[in-house]
Amino acid sequence: MITQPTPHPQPETPSTPPLKREAPKSSYGEKIFNRSNESLDFDQQTGFIGGPTKRKGFRLAMWSFLASFIDLLVLISMTCVFLIVFSSVVKASASGLVLDIFRSHGREMLFAEVFFVAGWLYMVSIRGLMGSTLGEWACDLRLGQPHERLQSGYVIKVALRSTVILLTGIVTLPVLSLLLGRDVPGIVSGLRLFSLK
Numbered sequence: 001m002i003t004q005p006t007p008h009p010q011p012e013t014p015s016t017p018p019l020k021r022e023a024p025k026s027s028y029g030e031k032i033f034n035r036s037n038e039s040l041d042f043d044q045q046t047g048f049i050g051g052p053t054k055r056k057g058f059r060l061a062m063w064s065f066l067a068s069f070i071d072l073l074v075l076i077s078m079t080c081v082f083l084i085v086f087s088s089v090v091k092a093s094a095s096g097l098v099l100d101i102f103r104s105h106g107r108e109m110l111f112a113e114v115f116f117v118a119g120w121l122y123m124v125s126i127r128g129l130m131g132s133t134l135g136e137w138a139c140d141l142r143l144g145q146p147h148e149r150l151q152s153g154y155v156i157k158v159a160l161r162s163t164v165i166l167l168t169g170i171v172t173l174p175v176l177s178l179l180l181g182r183d184v185p186g187i188v189s190g191l192r193l194f195s196l197k
Contacts, residue, residue: 055195057181063139070135123162128155140196161189
């Protein structure tokens with residue numbers, strides 16, 4: 001007779017559930033781009049409220065006034081440098097030269113005329129090359145749109161705008177622009193000031 005071997009009893013193993021793999025923790029970038037995440041306030045997390053806001057009206061006039069002040073400081077510093085160079089050429093002291101200019105009655109007018117001509121040349125040449133003066137560049141302002149700067153009449157409009165500002169006494173039109181909240185020299189010359197921010 002053939003006997004079958006009896007199977008050895010297998011030790012019972014407790015049934016263990018299959019190992020669960022944990023999902024990797026999401027990074028900050030995944031939270032931002034995950035549209036199903038309703039708990040994320042985009043503006044509170046990133047500080048982004050909206051698109052770019054252009055400075056217009058009163059704010060643009062204030063920034064233009066600040067740019068004019070920076071340009072005035074640049075012109076004064078350039079005048080001082082030229083005065084030092086001129087004093088070294090004529091072998092005189094700079095302080096003696098300044099005192100001599102302001103002691104005689106006709107020479108302070110000459111100094112003012114030279115200052116205004118240098119200011120006009122500075123505004124026209126720098127704006128013609130770069131589209132803005134150093135003060136306007138620092139305040140993110142540009143004179144005219146990019147397509148206007150490529151036109152042949154751009155430098156003529158820049159010269160007209162600078163001449164109108166200088167003939168009205170430098171302060172008159174910027175203060176009027178500040179009060180009205182509009183770019184008055186831009187309306188007169190046809191070349192408006194634009195903000196990059």
